[in-house]
Every structure is written in C-alpha cells, then in structure tokens.
Amino acid sequence: MNRLIELLEESAELYKGFLELEYKKYDTVIKNDIEALDDIVSKEQAYYLKVRGIEQKREKLLESMGYKGKTLKEITEVCDENDKDMLNKEYDELLKIITDVKKISSLCRTLIEVRMHRIDKTMEQLGEKNNTYSNNQSSPGKSKSFILSKKI
Numbered sequence: 753m754n755r756l757i758e759l760l761e762e763s764a765e766l767y768k769g770f771l772e773l774e775y776k777k778y779d780t781v782i783k784n785d786i787e788a789l790d791d792i793v794s795k796e797q798a799y800y801l802k803v804r805g806i807e808q809k810r811e812k813l814l815e816s817m818g819y820k821g822k823t824l825k826e827i828t829e830v831c832d833e834n835d836k837d838m839l840n841k842e843y844d845e846l847l848k849i850i851t852d853v854k855k856i857s858s859l860c861r862t863l864i865e866v867r868m869h870r871i872d873k874t875m876e877q878l879g880e881k882n883n884t885y886s887n888n889q890s891s892p893g894k895s896k897s898f899i900l901s902k903k904i
Contacts (some may be wrong), residue, residue: 756817759810764842764849765843767803767849770803770853772797777796778863798837827839
C-alpha cells in the first residue's frame with residue numbers, strides 16, 4: 753500500500769507543477785504574450801506525457817496489487833485504517849489540485865475563445881473574413897476562420 757501512497761504523492765507533485773504552469777498560461781494569455789504562450793504550451797505537452805506515464809504506472813501497480821479496475825474509494829474500503837487514512841489524505845489533496853487545474857484551464861480556454869471571437873469579428877469588419885482560410889469541417893453556417901489572409 754505504501755507504493756500506492758507514494759505514487760499518489762508523486763502525482764500530486766506533478767499536478768502542482770502543472771497547476772503553476774496553468775496559472776502562468778492564464779497570465780500570459782491576459783498579457784497577449786504569444787511567444788511566452790508558445791513556450792508554455794511546449795512545457796504543457798511535456799506535463800501531459802508525464803501524466804500519461806504516471807497513470808500507466810498506477811494502472812500497473814494496481815494490477816500487481818490485485819486491484820485492477822478498482823477506484824481508490826473501492827480500495828480504501830478493503831484496507832486497514834492506517835492505510836485508509838493515508839490514502840484518503842493523498843486522494844483528497846490530489847483531487848483538489850486536479851480540480852484547480854481544471855478550473856484555471858477552463859478559464860484560459862474561455863479567455864482564448866473570447867479573444868478569437870473578437871479577432872474573427874474584427875476580420876469580418878475589415879472585410880477580410882472571406883479572404884481567410886476556413887475550417888471546412890465546422891458546422892454549417894458557421895465558418896471559423898484561421899487568422900491567415902489569402903493575400904499572404
């Protein structure tokens with residue numbers, strides 16, 4: 753059970769770093785710093801790979817412990833009180849961090865969508881909307897343009 757607790761601690765540390773990066777991303781989007789945003793997105797991709805790796809480690813560990821397909825809540829129901837307390841503590845911390853990551857990520861996504869909408873409207877007002885490459889797979893009647901003029 754100690755290995756699972758250590759893995760949850762490792763996951764929490766990874767997500768803390770990811771949360772810090774998401775806050776930087778939010779500030780960068782607000783400041784319109786495209787170069788810094790590009791750097792953050794590269795770092796974000798590395799975090800996604802690390803998260804995938806740690807999830808694979810967790811799945812293998814749970815399988816080796818005989819808990820394949822079980823949730824942490826189900827595992828805590830069958831372990832002793834000391835392990836249950838530690839698992840619940842680590843789980844609660846990890847859940848809080850992941851929830852915070854989701855919130856700030858959602859804020860970033862909303863902010864970017866608002867900015868893209870403004871750019872799209874501005875392109876339309878400039879008469880350039882029809883001169884941009886559009887996503888042909890978008891829903892009918894809604895042309896999402898890329899910010900690249902055909903004149904270029």
